[in-house]
Amino acid sequence: MKSIVVFCGSSEGSEQEFTSDAYALGTFLAKQQIDVVYGGAKIGIMGQVAQGALDAQGTVIGVIPEFLKLREVFHESLTELIVTRNMHERKLKMHELSDGIIMLPGGYGTLEEFFEMLTWGQLGLHQYPIGILNTNGFYDELLTMLKKMVEKGFVKQENYDMILADRTIAGLIAKMEKYQPLPLPKWIKKEQL
Template identity: 60%
Template structure:
């Protein structure tokens, strides 16, 4: 894996450990010789991940919609900044340029990006590893809810298992590097199960 798309908050939140872990993820990606593909901003967790990678001389590619670039929240110290027309085009480009996906804490946008990547994997549109850096249990309630989707028959366990979860940066990246996708078509006949 040579590049990882990171989806995360455009704010820092109020947990200093999450901010530290975002910065550490950027450093760890560089230590693993993996390029960071991210949303291009200098603010929030996005900026912290980029700063961590840059401080380790890592490659950082930002992808930002033009309307956000015009608000001057873009990071001007990164390796490359790609300007696109829309949020959807940003997400698609991040997916195309990456070989793995990581979600850090964030808000609605981060969750939307994570769940679209999971859905694309579930549908067989990609077989990239999808990681969640679960700092201080930030994603615990969401993961509990996902487990209830399995127990209530709305999600297959092997699709739930596509999510790789760890509290440490290196632990998560190790799981992602070792990931072997077990592709099963979403719609199969009952007699095939």
């Protein structure tokens, strides 16, 4: 993996571990010479991921829609800041710039971005490893719900298995590096990716 898109909250959350794990992830990726692609903000755990990577001399690319940039929430010290017209263009650009996905704690927007990328993977539109840094078990109930979707016949086991979750950064990155993507569905040709 040369670059990883990180989806996470624009708030800091209620536990100190959320911010410390975010900063540590940015630092870890920078030390592994993996570029960080993220939402471009200086606030919340988003800002912590970026600052951790920048403090470790890493490359950080922020992708932010124009209306958020106008609110002055963007990080001013990034390697590169890309401004998009809207949220849809933002997600597409983040996808184009990365070859791996990690979700940290966050709210509705974090889940929406993660599930869109997960759905694209299920459909064979990409074959990136998709990880969850499950800080303090933040996503335990979500993973339980997703297992229930498998049990009730709404998600295939192999699609659930696309999600790589770990409570530690090193453990998660190790799983992502070993990830073997599912074969492409027969109705998708490799050149369509």
